Amino acid sequence: MICYQQSRTKDLAGEDKIEDKMLKTIVATFVASYILTSAVMAADNAPHVAAKSPIEAGRYLVMVSGCHDCHTPGWLFMPGKIPESEWLTGVPIGWNGPWGTSYARNLRRSVAKYTLTQWIQLIKSRTLLPPMPAENLKDMSDEDFQAIYAYIKSLGLKGDDPPANLPPGVTPPTPYINMMPVGMEMPHGKGPDTHGGH
């Protein structure tokens, strides 16, 4: 800026030239940043959804990957009938199984609480209890996660968080869905800690 003013006082007639020079610098900066961005994007070959904006991609991903089934109140019983204003606000109905009781959290609070990186790590860490499909989601690309995060953030904060999870053997004080396997031995494989089951 100082440079621009100095040359301007020196040579008023050269104003056009100076503007031309500035324009060239601006164009060059844009071109450079475009090349840099494309290079970064080309390096990330992970599959991801194409849409007009990350928010649009996120809305689509949330819809087709089933997040509403568990995280949107009423969706399980009235799929597609819940207004967008209520989406992903969490459900105070417990999922009761060998892991105890888990509650599908309020994702609009979740994205406010965690940075994007922390949020992705949380889902990929596989520490989340069933029936959260963390095992499937660990393979989602970071770009798609970023889109989901951006979309949920765009919805804004709403509603309380459902109650805290409960350990096995505790009868939930809230309504709950019984996911206890019937008529079979529990396999003792890897996966979420079942705390020995019931």
Ligand code: HEC
């Ligand atoms: C079948 C039910 C189910 C589906 C489908 C589901 N979730 Fe979950 N989700 C849960 C439950 C239950 C928890 C609580 C797990 C826990 O507390 O360990 C949870 C927890 C989470 C959390 C942790 C939130 C926090 O702040 O602790 C995130 C993030 C999340 N889900 C995102 C998603 C997204 C995104 C989708 C869709 C791609 C999705 N979930 C689909 C049931 C589900």
